[in-house]
Amino acid sequence: WQVSTMPIKRIAAHPKKALIAVYETDGFSIHTISLWDWQTKKQLYAKRFTSSVLSLSWSAQGSYLFIGTASTDGITILDVKGNIKQVYPRPPGIVLLATGPSEKSIVTYGETGRLVYADIAKKSILTQYDTEDRLESPELIKNYTHIIGYKNGNVVVVKAVSGEVQDYYPAR
Numbered sequence: 001w002q003v004s005t006m007p008i009k010r011i012a013a014h015p016k017k018a019l020i021a022v023y024e025t026d027g028f029s030i031h032t033i034s035l036w037d038w039q040t041k042k043q044l045y046a047k048r049f050t051s052s053v054l055s056l057s058w059s060a061q062g063s064y065l066f067i068g069t070a071s072t073d074g075i076t077i078l079d080v081k082g083n084i085k086q087v088y089p090r091p092p093g094i095v096l097l098a099t100g101p102s103e104k105s106i107v108t109y110g111e112t113g114r115l116v117y118a119d120i121a122k123k124s125i126l127t128q129y130d131t132e133d134r135l136e137s138p139e140l141i142k143n144y145t146h147i148i149g150y151k152n153g154n155v156v157v158v159k160a161v162s163g164e165v166q167d168y169y170p171a172r
Contacts, residue, residue: 003022003024003034003036003043004024004032006024006025006026006030006032007024007025007027008022008023008024009023009024009025009053010022010023010053010055010056011023011056012056012057012058012065013058014058014062015058015060015061015062016061016062017062017080018037018038018039019035019036019037019038019044019062019080020035020036020038021033021034021035021036021056021058021065022034022035022036023053023056023067025052025053030048031048031049031050031051031052031053032046032047032048032049033046033047033049033053033056033065033067033078034046034047035065035080035082044081044082045081045082047076047078047082049067049069049071049076050071051069051070051071052069052070053067053068053069053070054068054069054070054094054095054096055067055068055095055096055097055098056068057097057098057099059099059100059102059103059106060100060101060102060103061103062080063079063080063103064077064078064079064085064100064103064106064120065077065078065079065080066098066099066100066106067098068094068095068096068097068098068108069094069095070094071094072091072093072094073091074091074092074093074094074095074108074110075087075088075091075092075095075098075108077106077120085120086123087106087118087120087123088118088123088125089123089124089125092108092110092114092116092118093110093111093112093114094110094111094112095108095109095110096109096110096111096135096138097109097138097139097140097147099140099144100120101143101144103120104119104120104121105117105118105119105120105126106118106120107140107144107160109131109135109138109147111133111134112133112134113130113131113132113133113134113135113163114128114129114130114131115128115129115130115131115147115158115160115163116128129162129163130163131147131158131163131164131165132149132151132156132158132165134151135147135149135150135151135156135158136149136150136151137149137150140160144160145159145160145161146158146159146160146166147160150171153170153171153172154168154169154170154171155168155169155171156168156169157169
């Protein structure tokens with residue numbers, strides 16, 4: 001099943017419905033996120049972006065799609081219908097990881113090592129920490145309590161609740 005002639009770089013399955021979000025790019029100037037009903041193979045919407053998409057994930061219940069980008073805005077949050085949800089009083093910067101353990105908050109990890117927790121409904125920053133910067137392929141693990149990523153030949157484990165680096169594991 002091919003959604004267009006461009007390569008798919010990221011995909012995120014909705015946690016509760018038969019929906020998938022897809023990031024397609026030509027690697028240069030076309031950056032598109034589309035939402036598909038995978039049972040009917042129908043596109044529900046498509047959004048163009050001006051910069052690369054670095055992360056794509058759904059909130060815990062699937063109310064929001066988090067799109068981390070390489071732009072200075074850093075993140076776009078969409079509801080299932082494709083409407084933009086404004087959350088941040090100021091843009092968080094380049095976002096490599098965005099997710100939320102609940103529908104009330106979102107955590108973002110940026111290229112500079114800035115870990116930001118925000119309240120979605122109140123549109124406010126709850127707390128933020130500085131931690132290890134430039135982690136490759138960061139992911140939340142252990143029930144959203146730790147971030148794991150790769151840097152300089154090591155797998156790095158960071159405590160998500162404090163930003164403290166817990167461990168470095170040598171890896172090739």
